[in-house]
Amino acid sequence: MRPRTKKIFYDFRSNPSRSVLVILSIFVGLFAVGMIMTLWICIPSDLRMGYELSNPANIYFRLSPFDNSLIRSVQKWENVQDAMGSSVATLRAYDGSGKLKKVVVQAVSDDSWPVNHIDILEGSWPLKDGEAAVENYKLTDLDGKVGKPLTLKTSSGKEVNVTVAASIRDQSLGAGDYSIVFIEPIQVYVHEDMLRKLEMDTHWNTLRIVLKDGGKDEQRIRDQANIYADRLKKAGYQVQSIALRRSDAHPTADYADAIAGILLVIGVLVVFLSGSLTYNTLTAILSNQMRQIGAMKTVGATYAQIVFMYMQLILLYSLIALVLAVPASMGAAELCRDFLGKNINFANIRTGVVWETVIVQLVLGLVVPQVAGAIPVTKGAHVSIQKAMGGMRGTGSGDNDRFTRGMSRLFSRPTALSMRNTFRNKSRLILTLFTLSLGGAIFIASFNVNKAIDEHVAVIARYVQADLDLVTDQPYRLDHIQSILKDIPEINYIEGWGAGSATYIDPDGNDGPSMSILAPPDGSALIAPNVKEGRWFEPGEQNVITLSERFNYTYPDLKVGDKIKMEVKGTGNKTEWTVVGFFTMAGKSGGFLAYMPLSSWLHISGAGNRLTKFQIVTQNRLNDERRAALTKDVETVLDAKGIKTTAIQRNDSFVSDAARGLNIMSIFMMIMAVLVALVGCIGLTGTMSLNVMERTAEIGILRAIGASNRNVMKNVLTEGVLIGFMSWGIGSVLSVPVGFVLTNSLGRAIFGSRLVPGYTPTGYGLWLVLSLVLSVLACRAPAKTAVDLTIREVLSVE
Amino acid sequence: MAENIVEIHGLKKVYREGSVSTEALRGIDLSVARGEYLGVVGKSGAGKTTLLNMIAGLDSVTEGEITVDGRRVDKMNEVKKAVWRGRSVGFIFQSFQLLPGLSLLDNVMLPMDFCGKLSRNSSEKAAELLRMVGLIDHIHKIPSEISGGQQQRVAIARALANDPILLLADEPTGRLDTATSEVVFEIFEKVVAGGTTMIIVSHDHSLAERTRRIITLADGRIADE
């Protein structure tokens, strides 16, 4: 090996803590970039490709009962690729603690599921008589497990026992009713032989159609659906609802987009972070090499030779960092994908090494450190030998002394001295602060984004402030229900709400999607809407309606003041309404939801003043157990009077369902925060300890002229705390724009509008503690080393 | 081939540091003949190091001409200077300046490496030089494992690695005791006897008196010859 190569290896070995720091700085950047990029590439494509692979239906018809003969003829219609019938009904099932939960039961005849393929995650398939499969996403809500029995309750109240034979993934959840997996009830799949036992219609009621040539054109899907709808009506079927969906529009795609947007912002910031970190550590290494560079130049080394030597050293660091970062980031990304896949309901389609990422990591890993090192390396190689050998000449200019004197007036002399040290190397300080502040800013911003999400969840909760939501199978008068339930002492009061569904008639006069309608009574205290555009309706107003953000998203031309038409189910009448406002609720991928005054609802529902939805407010401070008991009591009391309940649900469970997607985003933000904290903490520790390492000689001199070890330690730690504190301050300020960008991209992806930024002291507090504690720890170790050296040793250190 | 290996005319050097400028050399005229053994003495701050640095091309010239072996050092660019210095000049510092991680042998081979003179015989040649300075038994040690005097002898071997025509030493014994200094000077005499031109700087008159010609610097000028 040639001597200069040996020198490179020596530099690498001689100061392990410094080498480890450089490698770590490069590693964290590559790790974060690798993980972020893998997720960024895989998640949206997993979602889209996985969904397309499931042969998703483009058109969902809810029809009056039909049988296989209709399916056979539909299969022959023009542009139909596949058609499938199923029987879908809403029943209830007992969870592990004996509580009843709403479940949607589907039965299909064909074991191969031609449309909306499902993935068997666990258990056996096809299903046999007496078996059921439960959709994985909410299996835990039932406390269910493959192999365990499950008790279903039919609409007549009969209990049917089945065995959970499989847990499955159904990516189309929500597609059939413009909804998302989070809000969908628990899904149970049974063989068609089970229909009779479950007292379900043995005919099909749901028709799913896949269009030929991949239905990716929304207009084409709409046109075909209209043609088919007419044909079905002519054939004597009632079309109860229509839902349309592109083959590449996974129901939770918005969430994947939101995640991708956040990943992109954080990824770019992390590259900067890691770059400046690497620059810092390399600068420190190079500044310790000045004399050696001088010696090498004296014996004839050219500028290029020296630059090349240090490039090789950096290459060595890069290679080690790469070897560690590539597999580590793959593993981390895999864990993240599994977590997100489970929680936003998609399958990991892309398997194996994501080469794009590895290539980017290779390029970044080889180039960024060289670029970061270019400035200190060329500077070092350019320095004149006379300067390099001159060493410490000319430090401590008058400027700094003035600074020290000024500070001494405010602080004690040693404190002022350590402040002078802090400010001595201005460009270095700026870079250190930049690195630490950026890390802090992203960290703090993650918490603030999280807070914004939580606040929005609270906004959703304000739509449903009653404690129990009772839905009866027949309409009843409010006073009737009130009088039946008046003897239950925990109930404070009951509001009757109008509830139903309607078919939206699109501007062209065709049947549009099915929309849900809710009609709170005038002055209801149980709803506080979040109006995004226009206004809410006033008490006594007639023929006015407010629409959810989903309408905005699907019909961008729809404006406040426009008139819309709809046909309330079961009435056969088309009615016209004035849109007075749009509200924000669970996101633009949520369903088509509309609110109108109760009086308007009573006018059109055709049920007189009878209602099916009752909002029950209980006394404050009912604990979970008593609320569950109350739920049972209400059902028993009603049952005794012959009133059947379709659902009696605690509203907080609705909120937690609606917020589920957002909570995933929350958790995801926290994962990012931890990742950034990792990068930030390594940056903090590295920069701080390098600062102190560089001052080993100075510390020796201070001790030689009589400073006690305690004094030296105190000085060093004061400086660390000062930098930690300053970076926290700047980071706090920077977190505002960073948080703004993140919240905005999240809001745009999920709500199609801005999300109100949130602020929480948690991020600020945590980062303050982290930066102070880490500053002290990072400074302590090298300072202690410096103090423990004998003065002679210190002074012989370069 | 010019008769004088070093020719200096009207050499001036001014250090500028912010608003402060120091005139370290105020007009030096000096010729050094081939094979000469020259001592430069003077008080601390007289400009000795500056003069030596100028001759070796370690720092830029403010004014004047320096010709070494027929080549204008003040006119060379950095790259040319580095290559030329590596091949033609050996330089010895007061503080040795060996590379800490390399064995003595590698330290001596380093100049050959940089000048593209590394060959199969290099290590033999380096070992030979180390034998000449009396360190043949230590060639695989690293600098921190030997004494200061021994380190300076390694530095001499390193300075001779590329067979320079000119050997420059800046206070080579400044950090050594009398006995060790004696060894170093004996080596220098051997080198000079081999025909190499040598210039030694020292603030200590008695040591420089061992040379054949002495000039005294004071305040950036040659005060005495």
Ligand SMILES: Nc1ncnc2c1ncn2[C@@H]1O[C@H](COP(=O)(O)OP(=O)(O)O)[C@@H](O)[C@H]1O
């Ligand atoms: N890098 C420098 N910057 C400013 N002044 C310098 C520098 N190097 C040397 N000097 C000044 O130049 C003068 C000559 O210095 P030097 O050549 O080192 O003297 P000597 O080697 O004889 O002790 C001194 O006044 C010294 O302070």
Ligand SMILES: [Mg+2]
């Ligand atoms: Mg000197």
